[in-house]
Amino acid sequence: MVADVSGTDSVETTLRSDGTSMWRLYAEYGRDNVANAVLGAVMTLLSRFVGLAPPLLLGLAIDAALLRTRPFSLPFVSEASVPTTPAGLVWLTVSLLVAATLVGAGASWLQNYGWNQFAQNIQHALRVDAYERLQLQDRAFFDQSRTGELLSVLNNDVNQLESFLTDGVSSMLRLVALVLGVGVVLAALNVWLALVTMAAVPVLAVFTLLFVRRVQPKYARMRRRVGELNARLENNVGGIEVIKTEHAESYEVGRVREASRAYYDANWDAIRTRITFFPGLAVISGLSFAATFAVGAFWVLNGPPTPLSGTLSPGEFVTFMLYTQQFIWPLAQFGQIVNNYQRAKASSERVYGVLRSERTVTERPDALTLSEVAGRVDYEDVTFGYDGGEDAGADVGTEWHDATDGRTRSPAVLRDVSFSAAPGHTVGVVGPTGSGKSTLVKLLVRLYDPDEGTVRLDGHDVRDLSLSDLRRAVGYVSQEPFLFYGTVRENVAYGTFDATDEDVETAARRAAAHEFIENLPDGYDTLVGERGVKLSGGQRQRIALARTFLKDPDVLVLDEATSHVDTETEAIIRRSLDRFAADRTTVAIAHRLSTVKDADEILVLDGGRIVERGTHEELLVEDGLYANLWRVQAGDIDDLPESFFEEAIARRATVESDRSE
Numbered sequence: 001m002v003a004d005v006s007g008t009d010s011v012e013t014t015l016r017s018d019g020t021s022m023w024r025l026y027a028e029y030g031r032d033n034v035a036n037a038v039l040g041a042v043m044t045l046l047s048r049f050v051g052l053a054p055p056l057l058l059g060l061a062i063d064a065a066l067l068r069t070r071p072f073s074l075p076f077v078s079e080a081s082v083p084t085t086p087a088g089l090v091w092l093t094v095s096l097l098v099a100a101t102l103v104g105a106g107a108s109w110l111q112n113y114g115w116n117q118f119a120q121n122i123q124h125a126l127r128v129d130a131y132e133r134l135q136l137q138d139r140a141f142f143d144q145s146r147t148g149e150l151l152s153v154l155n156n157d158v159n160q161l162e163s164f165l166t167d168g169v170s171s172m173l174r175l176v177a178l179v180l181g182v183g184v185v186l187a188a189l190n191v192w193l194a195l196v197t198m199a200a201v202p203v204l205a206v207f208t209l210l211f212v213r214r215v216q217p218k219y220a221r222m223r224r225r226v227g228e229l230n231a232r233l234e235n236n237v238g239g240i241e242v243i244k245t246e247h248a249e250s251y252e253v254g255r256v257r258e259a260s261r262a263y264y265d266a267n268w269d270a271i272r273t274r275i276t277f278f279p280g281l282a283v284i285s286g287l288s289f290a291a292t293f294a295v296g297a298f299w300v301l302n303g304p305p306t307p308l309s310g311t312l313s314p315g316e317f318v319t320f321m322l323y324t325q326q327f328i329w330p331l332a333q334f335g336q337i338v339n340n341y342q343r344a345k346a347s348s349e350r351v352y353g354v355l356r357s358e359r360t361v362t363e364r365p366d367a368l369t370l371s372e373v374a375g376r377v378d379y380e381d382v383t384f385g386y387d388g389g390e391d392a393g394a395d396v397g398t399e400w401h402d403a404t405d406g407r408t409r410s411p412a413v414l415r416d417v418s419f420s421a422a423p424g425h426t427v428g429v430v431g432p433t434g435s436g437k438s439t440l441v442k443l444l445v446r447l448y449d450p451d452e453g454t455v456r457l458d459g460h461d462v463r464d465l466s467l468s469d470l471r472r473a474v475g476y477v478s479q480e481p482f483l484f485y486g487t488v489r490e491n492v493a494y495g496t497f498d499a500t501d502e503d504v505e506t507a508a509r510r511a512a513a514h515e516f517i518e519n520l521p522d523g524y525d526t527l528v529g530e531r532g533v534k535l536s537g538g539q540r541q542r543i544a545l546a547r548t549f550l551k552d553p554d555v556l557v558l559d560e561a562t563s564h565v566d567t568e569t570e571a572i573i574r575r576s577l578d579r580f581a582a583d584r585t586t587v588a589i590a591h592r593l594s595t596v597k598d599a600d601e602i603l604v605l606d607g608g609r610i611v612e613r614g615t616h617e618e619l620l621v622e623d624g625l626y627a628n629l630w631r632v633q634a635g636d637i638d639d640l641p642e643s644f645f646e647e648a649i650a651r652r653a654t655v656e657s658d659r660s661e
């Protein structure tokens with residue numbers, strides 16, 4: 001994955017592809033749907049073929065029934081079955097016209113059925129597949145992408161592809177059938193006059209080519225602006241609370257107006273090109289029609305204009321002009337097809353990008369499965385930096401860390417981190433904000449992979465393990481647990497989908513959540529709102545804990561799992577957690593040091609390095625950073641050395657400047 005450091009054009013950058021993507025997508029997803037496409041294609045040809053009949057019948061009727069200058073002879077119809085009187089011929093013509101109309105209508109229905117089935121099936125498969133691929137993407141991909149833009153790919157761009165399939169492909173086929181079919185008939189009727197009509201074709205082709213060249217980049221820009229607008233809207237709806245509390249409504253209206261204006265400008269730019277193109281096509285087609293009429297009419301009046309030769313009856317002339325109309329005007333529609341094609345192409349490149357974007361956190365084909373997990377965790381000289389994007393570091397004169405995969409990273413967030421947790425032991429991780437604590441545990445569940453060094457579970461490099469086994473073995477309660485829109489019960493059972501109601505309740509009791517859940521309007525069936533907004537932070541944390549208790553993992557990772565609950569509730573949860581963690585390896589991050597006081601080993605992180613380690617007592621004796629942090633939490637601010645404040649202020653400055661970059 002190549003991502004933009006600013007994150008502004010991430011989808012555009014990550015989804016770049018080579019331009020043939022649209023047809024590859026149709027081929028890949030259309031394979032299981034060939035029957036519908038064939039039905040659509042055959043019926044398109046049949047309806048075009050039937051459409052050729054009326055002009056021919058009309059010309060014949062004029063010459064044979066009205067002017068009586070030539071016999072009424074039809075292909076595949078014997079002369080004996082044709083009436084001899086003019087009235088009989090008129091009725092025969094009427095019957096054949098009605099029959100052609102009915103067959104044409106039937107073919108048209110089947111044609112639409114086939115193409116729409118084809119397009120809808122592809123759209124459905126493509127959307128599900130694109131979502132599946134998106135879901136498999138690394139955590140880092142989502143760090144660099146914006147939700148609104150990704151949603152825009154999954155929705156708008158996939159729809160654009162479907163709409164081209166429904167209208168564009170069938171229209172294109174109709175057009176090819178028409179140009180070939182009618183072209184041949186025109187040439188058979190009167191080759192010279194046909195040449196006059198067809199003189200318009202190369203002119204139309206050049207004109208269309210010019211249009212394509214101009215409009216293509218405009219459509220690509222337009223699709224990007226739609227993505228950006230969606231990203232802005234999605235972001236604002238998600239951040240509505242901050243917008244309100246910061247009274248930033250008019251500021252955000254301004255930003256939405258700006259994004260909408262950028263889309264408007266890009267769209268209008270494309271529209272201007274398009275609306276100039278269509279009348280241009282109509283003028284070329286109209287001139288060609290007028291020229292054909294002029295040559296044909298004078299031919300009927302005065303005989304063939306020099307140097308042409310041959311005959312042209314009034315009936316043949318009418319047939320010819322009707323075919324010319326069928327031939328020329330649809331050619332003008334060709335522009336619409338090209339237009340839709342260009343739009344679909346711009347979309348396909350974004351969809352294709354999602355389908356094909358590379359991942360770094362992948363499972364090896366011969367990944368190891370874990371049947372029994374003892375729970376030993378080892379970090380060996382682990383160094384890691386977040387993806388800084390393509391050109392990151394070039395302009396910012398900081399120390400940048402080059403990953404082994406050649407991608408440039410932001411300054412290493414973890415440096416040479418080594419520690420071990422024996423099965424059943426608890427390791428506490430403490431340190432100032434931004435020191436890398438959460439990053440450390442994210443490497444254990446492979447949300448990211450280290451750039452250097454190894455993370456091991458039971459002696460195996462986690463990169464060698466099956467991802468599903470690894471994630472089943474490790475239970476991870478994050479700092480800001482995410483709840484899905486749904487009921488409390490669904491959220492507790494998320495990931496353990498076969499849990500019974502009793503299991504859910506037991507887990508909730510252990511997480512000190514059962515009582516508050518019972519007091520909710522519908523108990524376990526209460527809807528928690530989007531992202532769990534209807535619950536307090538502490539309630540969300542307890543539901544997330546219950547989810548992990550239910551999962552019953554071998555290794556427990558707690559990233560400030562009780563930071564939002566009050567001291568009393570924390571005491572209840574701690575008692576449960578202590579029992580739960582007693583026989584399983586636990587890595588617990590805590591700001592509140594009392595939470596990890598009893599850990600077998602406490603690691604003190606500062607600037608991505610382990611600066612102190614030991615038990616609570618040992619660290620107090622050491623009288624370093626941990627001891628000072630302990631004094632802070634005990635309220636003994638006056639006992640802190642001046643150097644502590646100086647270092648803390650310097651540290652804050654570094655963290656803030658890192659963030660602003």
Ligand SMILES: Nc1ncnc2c1ncn2[C@@H]1O[C@H](COP(=O)(O)OP(=O)(O)OP(=O)(O)O)[C@@H](O)[C@H]1O
Pocket residue numbers: 143386387413431432433434435436437438439440479655658659
């Ligand atoms: N997804 C990310 N992309 C880029 N940088 C990140 C990302 N997540 C964290 N960082 C940076 O990595 C550093 C360590 O962050 P981390 O969340 O691991 O710290 P922490 O010690 O857990 O902090 P806190 O105590 O505030 O939770 C910080 O400088 C942070 O800005």
